[in-house]
Amino acid sequence: MVKAIVGLATDRDGVSVRERVRKRTLTLPRAVLVAAGCDANIPACLVVEQGRPLVGVLLRVLDEAWNRVPGMNTSEVEATRGALVTLTAGVIRVHSGPVKETSDMDALRAQIDDWITRNLRCGPIHIEDLAAAHSVSARTIHRAFALTGDTMTAVVRSRRLAAVREELVHTNMTIAKIAHRWCFYDPSHLGREFRRCFGVSPSEYRQSHGC
Known part of the structure; x- marks a missing residue:
């Protein structure tokens, strides 16, 4: 969660609020802000200056979103969410400094x-x-x-084929059972993917490397 304290005026006796306060809470997962360009060391509480241009844009968008989201469709809600994430990340980056x-x-x-x-x-x-x-x-x-x-597909396929290879070498499970365990459609599907990756069929690999 990112908390913002905005629009407070101080005097000699402490803090005074000269106008009615409107509270808006925006909760964003840390991973979302990191992905949007914030440093992983995101502050738990960020005090921002309402007079800063980017802060003003964020507050206006947040107010508009608060009033209009109930009437939005799914695509509009997603677009609004993306805008708020980008603006919030920008405010944090200005406060914390740029990162790679x-x-x-x-x-x-x-x-x-x-x-x-x-x-x-x-x-x-x-x-x-x-x-x-x-x-x-x-x-x-x-x-x-x-x-x-x-790509995600390549990484998932590689991980599954590596697991299959381990079980071909170190277990006596049938190829059909191994295919099912690692979410291949059937032994034929596993065979095609395995041969494409390792140049031999699962049976041939087991004969050469199995216990």
Whole structure:
């Protein structure tokens, strides 16, 4: 959560509020702000100056969103969310200083890789699954993989084939059972993917390397 304290005037006796206070709460996951370009060390509380131009834009957009979101469709809500994320990240960057995009994405990519590892056997994995699990956009997921020259599909396939190879070598499970465990459609599907990656069929690999 990013908390903003805005529009407070101080006098000799302490803090006085000369106008009616309107409270707006904007909750954003840390991973979303990191992906938008903030340093991973995001402050828990940020005091901003209402007179700053970018802060003023953020507050106006937040007020408009508060009033108009109930009448928006899904696409409009997503666009508004993206605008608020971008503006909030900009305010934080101005306060904290610039950082490099690559370092910003490292933490998110590590979280993505860990999630993939934990869910390899749970069925097909889609970009939308990763985006929802990490509260970011599909575009951000693509960017996280692109920084290392990968795609999500290639990474998931590689992890599954590596797991299959281990089980061919170290277990006596049938190829059909291994294919099912690692979410291939059937042994034929596994065979095609395995041969494309390793140049031999699963059976041939087991004969050469199996225990």
